[in-house]
Amino acid sequence: MKFTLRIWRQRGPNERGGFVTYPVDDVSPDMSFLEMLDGLNQRLIVAGEEPVAFEHDCREGICGSCSLVIDGVPHGPERGVTTCQLYMRRFANGATITIEPWRAKAFPIIRDLVVDRRALDRIMQAGGYISVNTGGAVDGNTLLIGKEEAETAMDAASCIGCGACVAACKNASAMLFVAAKVSHLAMLPQGKPERTRRVMAMVRAMEREGFGSCGNQYECEAVCPKHVSVRFIAMLNREYLRASIMGTRIPARSDAPHGESY
Amino acid sequence: MIALDPQVPPGPLEMKWDRRRFSGQLVSPANKRRIKIIVVGTGLAGASAASTLGQLGYQVECFCFHDSPRRAHSIAAQGGINAAKNYQDDGDSVARLFYDTIKGGDFRSREANVYRLAQISTQIIDQCVALGVPFAREYGGQLANRSFGGVQVSRTFYCRGQTGQQLLLGAYSALCWQIERGQVTMRPRTEMLDVIVADGHARGIVIRDLVTGRLSAHTAHAVVLATGGYSNVYYLSTNASGCNVTATYRAWKQGAAFANPSFTQIHPTAIPPAGAHQAKLTLMSESLRNDGRLWVPVSPSDRRSPNEIPPSERDYFLERRYPRFGNLVPRDVASRAVKSICDEGRGVGPGGQGVYLDFSDVIRQQGIDVVRERYGNLFEMYQRITGENAYEVPMRIYPAPHYTMGGLWVDYNLMSTIPGLFVIGEANFADHGANRLGASSLMQGLADGYFILPYTIGHYLAMVNRPPIAEDHSAARAALERVEARLRKLVQAKGRQRTAASFHRALGKILWDHCGMSRCAAGLRGALEVIPVLREEFWRDVVVPGSGEAFNQELEYAGRVADFLEFAELMCHDALHREESCGAHFREEYQTEEGEPQRDDERFAYVAAWEYRDGDTPALHKEPLNFEFVQPTTRSYQ
Numbered sequence: 001m002k003f004t005l006r007i008w009r010q011r012g013p014n015e016r017g018g019f020v021t022y023p024v025d026d027v028s029p030d031m032s033f034l035e036m037l038d039g040l041n042q043r044l045i046v047a048g049e050e051p052v053a054f055e056h057d058c059r060e061g062i063c064g065s066c067s068l069v070i071d072g073v074p075h076g077p078e079r080g081v082t083t084c085q086l087y088m089r090r091f092a093n094g095a096t097i098t099i100e101p102w103r104a105k106a107f108p109i110i111r112d113l114v115v116d117r118r119a120l121d122r123i124m125q126a127g128g129y130i131s132v133n134t135g136g137a138v139d140g141n142t143l144l145i146g147k148e149e150a151e152t153a154m155d156a157a158s159c160i161g162c163g164a165c166v167a168a169c170k171n172a173s174a175m176l177f178v179a180a181k182v183s184h185l186a187m188l189p190q191g192k193p194e195r196t197r198r199v200m201a202m203v204r205a206m207e208r209e210g211f212g213s214c215g216n217q218y219e220c221e222a223v224c225p226k227h228v229s230v231r232f233i234a235m236l237n238r239e240y241l242r243a244s245i246m247g248t249r250i251p252a253r254s255d256a257p258h259g260e261s262y
Numbered sequence: 263m264i265a266l267d268p269q270v271p272p273g274p275l276e277m278k279w280d281r282r283r284f285s286g287q288l289v290s291p292a293n294k295r296r297i298k299i300i301v302v303g304t305g306l307a308g309a310s311a312a313s314t315l316g317q318l319g320y321q322v323e324c325f326c327f328h329d330s331p332r333r334a335h336s337i338a339a340q341g342g343i344n345a346a347k348n349y350q351d352d353g354d355s356v357a358r359l360f361y362d363t364i365k366g367g368d369f370r371s372r373e374a375n376v377y378r379l380a381q382i383s384t385q386i387i388d389q390c391v392a393l394g395v396p397f398a399r400e401y402g403g404q405l406a407n408r409s410f411g412g413v414q415v416s417r418t419f420y421c422r423g424q425t426g427q428q429l430l431l432g433a434y435s436a437l438c439w440q441i442e443r444g445q446v447t448m449r450p451r452t453e454m455l456d457v458i459v460a461d462g463h464a465r466g467i468v469i470r471d472l473v474t475g476r477l478s479a480h481t482a483h484a485v486v487l488a489t490g491g492y493s494n495v496y497y498l499s500t501n502a503s504g505c506n507v508t509a510t511y512r513a514w515k516q517g518a519a520f521a522n523p524s525f526t527q528i529h530p531t532a533i534p535p536a537g538a539h540q541a542k543l544t545l546m547s548e549s550l551r552n553d554g555r556l557w558v559p560v561s562p563s564d565r566r567s568p569n570e571i572p573p574s575e576r577d578y579f580l581e582r583r584y585p586r587f588g589n590l591v592p593r594d595v596a597s598r599a600v601k602s603i604c605d606e607g608r609g610v611g612p613g614g615q616g617v618y619l620d621f622s623d624v625i626r627q628q629g630i631d632v633v634r635e636r637y638g639n640l641f642e643m644y645q646r647i648t649g650e651n652a653y654e655v656p657m658r659i660y661p662a663p664h665y666t667m668g669g670l671w672v673d674y675n676l677m678s679t680i681p682g683l684f685v686i687g688e689a690n691f692a693d694h695g696a697n698r699l700g701a702s703s704l705m706q707g708l709a710d711g712y713f714i715l716p717y718t719i720g721h722y723l724a725m726v727n728r729p730p731i732a733e734d735h736s737a738a739r740a741a742l743e744r745v746e747a748r749l750r751k752l753v754q755a756k757g758r759q760r761t762a763a764s765f766h767r768a769l770g771k772i773l774w775d776h777c778g779m780s781r782c783a784a785g786l787r788g789a790l791e792v793i794p795v796l797r798e799e800f801w802r803d804v805v806v807p808g809s810g811e812a813f814n815q816e817l818e819y820a821g822r823v824a825d826f827l828e829f830a831e832l833m834c835h836d837a838l839h840r841e842e843s844c845g846a847h848f849r850e851e852y853q854t855e856e857g858e859p860q861r862d863d864e865r866f867a868y869v870a871a872w873e874y875r876d877g878d879t880p881a882l883h884k885e886p887l888n889f890e891f892v893q894p895t896t897r898s899y900q
């Protein structure tokens with residue numbers, strides 16, 4: 001197969017970028033999209049040119065590293081897969097394919113197709129955990145968790161932190177990511193004690209990082225490689241509302257001196 | 263000269279870990295605050311260690327080359343994690359998990375370590391539940407289990423096909439908490455390129471900032487390596503593309519013994535390579551062998567499509583050779599059988615690299631829906647990659663390098679032969695002997711990180727309390743210079759132009775042929791001759807565009823390939839010296855007439871720990887394995 005690739009090249013965060021066109025031939029339909037790019041890069045290196053920088057690691061759809069916007073769609077034309085799981089047989093021979101990085105204010109470009117997604121880590125640091133110490137945990141079966149709840153928590157926990165939802169959103173909102181993280185822990189009894197603080201802190205961090213607000217267009221769900229459902233955004237909104245009400249709790253006098261203030 | 267003192271506490275097996283914990287010195291809370299620990303790696307081992315050390319009050323500085331700690335290769339584990347909970351009441355116990363693991367490792371691991379691992383296994387599950395890991399549950403709300411890797415009890419805990427991701431997210435969230443509390447400073451996109459050793463102790467590391475290319479020295483009271491395994495030395499493997507040997511290999515060059523480097527596990531069920539473009543091999547879960555049957559056409563010249571071949575003209579070779587275990591023999595046994603069939607020219611698919619894994623019988627007996635429910639996502643993945651529908655035609659599978667039992671030698675306290683340098687997770691050699699059982703690596707990573715290292719490192723720190731050396735100490739400057747010189751050499755313009763990947767591929771082929779699933783003296787000697795030649799060509803011809811002072815993925819990669827090119831020789835030396843077949847190490851000269859491996863406990867019941875010698879062949883040191891509590895038996899699956 002043959003293709004014409006239009007690839008975004010940018011040397012650094014503060015440099016101007018632009019599209020560069022590369023023809024590729026000798027592409028096998030059994031190649032993955034990233035293997036096709038590997039082939040191009042091998043050619044560029046031998047020619048003494050700098051290869052196209054792009055992010056990848058597991059190449060099986062779970063680490064969340066790969067992050068290409070292909071013909072305008074994060075992770076490309078196939079639903080429910082990451083870029084690394086996309087195969088060339090999915091494309092028409094002779095097609096022109098446009099490849100760009102995730103674009104969002106909160107994800108500055110490092111080079112070519114590589115962006116800085118640390119903002120997602122910082123949201124997690126703000127509250128995406130259960131604060132238990134190592135050691136002394138009770139037996140795992142002391143806590144009975146219904147299959148339904150466990151499965152729903154698992155649906156949310158499937159998020160691989162790739163950021164495609166942000167890249168797909170006109171407002172570059174990280175709502176689906178935050179919703180997945182908040183819902184995973186809110187579904188489980190272990191996560192209940194900190195749910196109020198958690199959702200407030202994570203939503204605040206999301207705003208601080210410069211992600212936009214949710215416009216209810218659901219482009220996020222459409223590109224999410226793990227089918228994380230927008231239902232979780234509803235759950236996030238409910239958690240947030242609940243926290244806002246709880247957050248105004250007037251501390252009773254008996255709280256002092258150990259009471260936590262919200 | 264390296265001295266190997268395993269530091270195993272005396273007394274009965276069940277009491278050893280308790281005794282060690284009781285006899286270990288403690289660091290006072292006030293002192294902990296003044297102690298700094300470097301942790302390299304944020305997989306299950308590194309993230310659980312860094313978060314626990316932070317929670318204990320140490321100052322932790324944590325490094326990983328990924329853009330986020332959550333992306334470590336542990337994320338890709340699918341199958342599950344073992345624990346001797348005996349929730350199914352099917353006769354499991356700590357003793358049984360211990361015995362299965364030590365037998366699975368073909369009696370080439372240290373009893374005391376393996377027993378401790380089995381003991382701690384139950385706590386791991388509790389800890390992970392507390393952190394919010396959404397393990398599969400039964401309708402009644404209890405934790406679910408499955409049986410895995412051919413053992414007779416159901417002791418594997420799992421989260422759909424994403425156990426690794428969920429366990430890692432648990433450890434990562436614990437790490438996030440400690441980062442938020444200011445106990446851990448996280449430095450993603452940094453690559454460790456050397457260890458700083460001063461006065462015989464590990465005192466820091468040299469890193470390269472992968473965004474700016476800047477090199478810097480970081481010093482501390484102790485250093486922990488949790489940098490994973492090196493299966494990528496074979497070029498094609500099931501590992502993530504970034505997995506490498508750099509951190510442990512460079513520590514080796516500074517004096518840490520490397521143990522059993524040739525013990526590498528080849529997993530039987532990966533999707534076969536489709537062509538020269540192949541960048542990695544995708545693992546298909548081992549559970550498929552519970553229901554699928556492996557076969558090839560009896561006649562090598564049979565080119566009919568598989569469904570047209572009648573049962574009488576199929577060779578169900580595992581069932582034929584191993585009537586008792588059939589398709590469920592351990593990984594090494596299955597992989598070797600597949601390879602020998604393909605070497606005989608009886609393989610199927612492109613290049614004859616593959617055998618059928620057929621589900622038609624189970625589909626006929628139990629219905630397609632049952633199979634879809636069990637393996638639906640795997641069949642979907644298979645179809646996406648190969649374009650074939652495995653409900654209609656048999657899958658094709660082929661073995662792939664998957665896990666490395668070898669690693670830096672550590673004592674019972676997980677400390678290497680460089681005092682102050684600790685090694686945890688897949689990066690060390692402990693626990694799995696010559697072969698690892700399924701679902702036991704996640705267990706080991708978390709046991710090391712959550713429960714063992716945080717205790718044992720305390721003892722070292724209490725005994726050896728010296729403030730960190732200055733970042734411009736002569737040892738730090740020397741390490742920086744070593745790293746700088748190597749990087750400079752890599753980016754220098756070259757005569758002929760060849761990419762690092764082409765060398766990596768050539769090296770992988772040498773190892774796959776001569777130091778892979780089966781080895782022989784002549785092949786290994788040949789490999790030891792050609793590897794240095796390839797390495798010379800690499801340094802002469804490799805081309806790395808761009809500069810060292812910027813984001814440069816090709817430079818990172820070329821550096822890792824350069825280390826593989828040296829390390830491969832060490833693997834071959836190790837494989838050559840071990841004149842026996844044990845676990846995943848199969849020496850063609852040492853087999854029975856039926857082709858079964860012959861272990862030699864008289865001569866080889868030891869851990870081979872290799873010491874680096876500048877400009878000379880590595881020196882062998884032996885840690886004898888004394889089996890006080892179990893009797894080594896012959897592993898037989900016939």
Ligand SMILES: Cc1cc2nc3c(=O)[nH]c(=O)nc-3n(C[C@H](O)[C@H](O)[C@H](O)COP(=O)(O)OP(=O)(O)OC[C@H]3O[C@@H](n4cnc5c(N)ncnc54)[C@H](O)[C@@H]3O)c2cc1C
Binds near residue numbers: 325
């Ligand atoms: C496809 C697949 C499936 C598997 N399934 C299972 C399973 O079901 N059950 C099971 O028990 N095991 C399984 N395993 C094995 C298991 O996943 C690994 O052995 C284990 O996760 C290793 O964990 P780790 O913490 O030691 O290292 P890793 O998770 O590999 O982490 C290494 C860390 O070190 C960092 N690092 C490495 N080198 C450097 C450097 N030079 N500088 C800075 N940072 C560095 C990386 O960034 C990373 O953070 C599977 C393996 C594969 C490949």
Ligand code: SF4
Binds near residue numbers: 226
């Ligand atoms: S919600 Fe989906 S698209 Fe967004 S980060 Fe998670 S996996 Fe990626």
Ligand code: FES
Binds near residue numbers: 060061085
């Ligand atoms: S490379 Fe890991 S998800 Fe694509």
